[in-house]
Amino acid sequence: MIVIDQEGFRANVAIIIMNDQNKVFWGRRVNQSSWQFPQGGLNSGETPIEAMYRELKEEVGLMPYDVEVIAATRTWLRYRLPRSLIRRNCPLCIGQKQKWFLLRLKSADSAINLNANKKPEFDEWRWVNYWYPAGKVVAFKRHVYQKALEHFFPVLKDWSRE
Numbered sequence: 001m002i003v004i005d006q007e008g009f010r011a012n013v014a015i016i017i018m019n020d021q022n023k024v025f026w027g028r029r030v031n032q033s034s035w036q037f038p039q040g041g042l043n044s045g046e047t048p049i050e051a052m053y054r055e056l057k058e059e060v061g062l063m064p065y066d067v068e069v070i071a072a073t074r075t076w077l078r079y080r081l082p083r084s085l086i087r088r089n090c091p092l093c094i095g096q097k098q099k100w101f102l103l104r105l106k107s108a109d110s111a112i113n114l115n116a117n118k119k120p121e122f123d124e125w126r127w128v129n130y131w132y133p134a135g136k137v138v139a140f141k142r143h144v145y146q147k148a149l150e151h152f153f154p155v156l157k158d159w160s161r162e
Contacts, residue, residue: 001044008094009078013052014039014148016102017060017067019109022156024130025060027114027122034138037145038121039098048072048099056103059121061113067103071155079144100148102155130156 003011015038017025028035040055042048049072056062076097087093105111114122130153134146 003042003044004091004093005097008092009097010093010095011042012039012096012098013042013048013055014098014100015052015056016100016148016152017105018070018102019105019127021127022130023127024133025112026126026128026133027060028124030120030123036137036141037133052101058117061116062107062111066105066107066111068106070102070104071152072102073100073148073151077144077147079141082140098144100151102152
């Protein structure tokens with residue numbers, strides 16, 4: 001069962017996967033021209049970290065041992081859906097509130113498997129520069145992507161020096 005709060009925002013996790021060159025995973029949604037980071041809703045009784053690992057496996061075929069969690073947002077970042085995408089059935093869903101995770105890929109690129117799930121989310125992927133997604137994701141998500149990338153940037157700078 002999906003989790004929607006009293007304001008109509010669906011609880012969700014979003015995942016930034018980074019390689020050793022500080023490039024980030026960028027996936028094209030199946031049968032669409034839009035690209036995004038992996039993301040997905042929390043199930044009832046599931047914690048954000050549990051949802052993150054589940055979505056990681058479902059969407060890109062990665063297991064916990066394939067990644068290292070570098071950081072996570074403390075608060076929820078929210079975006080509203082455009083009117084045409086608002087689900088009006090019960091319960092009403094007007095947008096998403098997301099906990100964001102920054103992960104480092106420890107395994108080889110070959111560990112990424114877009115067909116790990118019966119219904120794949122992505123049909124293509126690539127590594128892109130850190131800031132690239134903020135200007136390329138669908139317009140209604142841009143401010144959240146920008147906030148998440150800004151939030152993680154100081155952590156990224158510190159982490160890359162180690």
